[in-house]
Amino acid sequence: MRRRELLIAAAVCTISSAAFAQDTVKIGLILPMTGQQASTGKQIDAAVKLYMAQNGTSVAGKKIEVILKDDTSVPDVTKRLAQELVVNDKVAILAGFGITPSAMATAPIATQAKVPEVVMAAGTSSITEASPFIVRTSFTLAQSAVPMAEWAVKNGIKKVVTMVSDYGPGIDAEKSFSDKFKADGGTIVENLRVPLRSPDFAPVLQKAADAKADALFVFVPSGSGAQFVKQFVERGLDKSGMKLIATGDVTDDDQLNGMGDVVVGVINAHNYSANHDSALNKTYVEAFKKANNGLRPNFMSVGGYDGMALIYGALKKTNGAADGEKLVAAMKGMAWESPRGPISIDTDTRDIIQNIYIRKVDKVGGELYNVEFATIPNVKDPVKAAKK
Numbered sequence: 001m002r003r004r005e006l007l008i009a010a011a012v013c014t015i016s017s018a019a020f021a022q023d024t025v026k027i028g029l030i031l032p033m034t035g036q037q038a039s040t041g042k043q044i045d046a047a048v049k050l051y052m053a054q055n056g057t058s059v060a061g062k063k064i065e066v067i068l069k070d071d072t073s074v075p076d077v078t079k080r081l082a083q084e085l086v087v088n089d090k091v092a093i094l095a096g097f098g099i100t101p102s103a104m105a106t107a108p109i110a111t112q113a114k115v116p117e118v119v120m121a122a123g124t125s126s127i128t129e130a131s132p133f134i135v136r137t138s139f140t141l142a143q144s145a146v147p148m149a150e151w152a153v154k155n156g157i158k159k160v161v162t163m164v165s166d167y168g169p170g171i172d173a174e175k176s177f178s179d180k181f182k183a184d185g186g187t188i189v190e191n192l193r194v195p196l197r198s199p200d201f202a203p204v205l206q207k208a209a210d211a212k213a214d215a216l217f218v219f220v221p222s223g224s225g226a227q228f229v230k231q232f233v234e235r236g237l238d239k240s241g242m243k244l245i246a247t248g249d250v251t252d253d254d255q256l257n258g259m260g261d262v263v264v265g266v267i268n269a270h271n272y273s274a275n276h277d278s279a280l281n282k283t284y285v286e287a288f289k290k291a292n293n294g295l296r297p298n299f300m301s302v303g304g305y306d307g308m309a310l311i312y313g314a315l316k317k318t319n320g321a322a323d324g325e326k327l328v329a330a331m332k333g334m335a336w337e338s339p340r341g342p343i344s345i346d347t348d349t350r351d352i353i354q355n356i357y358i359r360k361v362d363k364v365g366g367e368l369y370n371v372e373f374a375t376i377p378n379v380k381d382p383v384k385a386a387k388k
């Protein structure tokens with residue numbers, strides 16, 4: 001009798017935990033919530049929360065549970081957290097990844113566990129090649145750097161010095177900008193690099209000034225733009241006659257309004273501006289600010305928001321099945337409207353296809369914004385496109 005009761009109890013237990021496992025889809029969201037990239041973590045976390053507030057906490061009959069972990073952008077920590085989330089928490093999806101080394105460190109876990117890795121921030125081209133389970137909703141640096149080079153040549157810039165953060169996305173930005181600029185007839189005077197951690201731009205800015213180029217092309221990651229601009233001004237480079245051109249990571253909406261009028265007129269290329277003119281974006285910016293004490297959403301935030309749209313959309317297509325292979329298959333080719341404009345997931349590469357906008361920093365209603373004035377539609381990652 002006792003034995004029978006125990007068996008029944010055990011059976012009930014198994015059934016209910018299986019039912020629970022089926023009813024909840026867990027997402028392990030790994031972001032830098034502290035440290036040098038904390039603004040990226042804050043933006044993406046806020047966007048994920050906004051998406052769920054607007055679209056509900058269940059989809060296709062499944063309850064969505066997000067487990068947020070702070071990796072402080074140390075890749076060994078990212079990897080350990082990803083492992084724990086998969087093994088202990090049994091997450092169906094890993095998401096986030098503020099910097100390239102964190103996304104890369106997680107790739108083997110995604111492959112082994114057959115768990116989709118939704119990259120919401122990092123931008124090195126090769127990330128999506130590190131695992132067949134990686135799908136990206138952020139951007140690649142080449143997507144912005146190539147149109148920037150094209151614009152520069154067309155607008156009379158002949159000699160350029162480049163300055164990038166010395167790691168994956170910076171090296172992609174440097175190479176893709178320089179290759180395109182030279183192919184179109186421009187001259188690269190020098191390629192300069194600064195360390196990612198605690199960068200001091202002063203020595204490199206001195207070299208840039210000495211090179212006497214028409215323009216300085218810059219990539220630094222989200223969160224470092226203001227410090228770069230400060231040192232650019234301190235060294236008098238804003239008055240040197242050398243133009244500043246950049247990827248939109250530098251004139252990041254998160255910091256732009258605090259940079260001061262020195263950045264008015266800076267031309268840059270990127271995938272998202274809080275000033276993007278669409279009904280969806282107006283609603284997005286308003287709701288984001290309202291939920292976050294007036295904080296302006298930046299390009300990282302849309303990576304998070306659209307990452308959630310991707311996950312919800314895929315679960316709808318699989319009728320709630322959270323099997324990793326099925327989810328990735330459902331994600332391929334998905335297309336929808338983002339606050340940044342129309343986007344889709346490349347079926348072949350699992351990378352994002354999106355418009356890139358050429359923008360000019362300007363005052364709008366007393367605040368600094370990246371004002372879009374030209375659109376290059378449906379840009380695929382140029383690095384992967386060149387390999388084909």
Ligand code: VNL
Nearest residue numbers: 099100122123169221222249
């Ligand atoms: C990366 C690329 C990070 C662009 C960024 O900000 C960024 C990356 C934190 O791939 O590490 O703006």
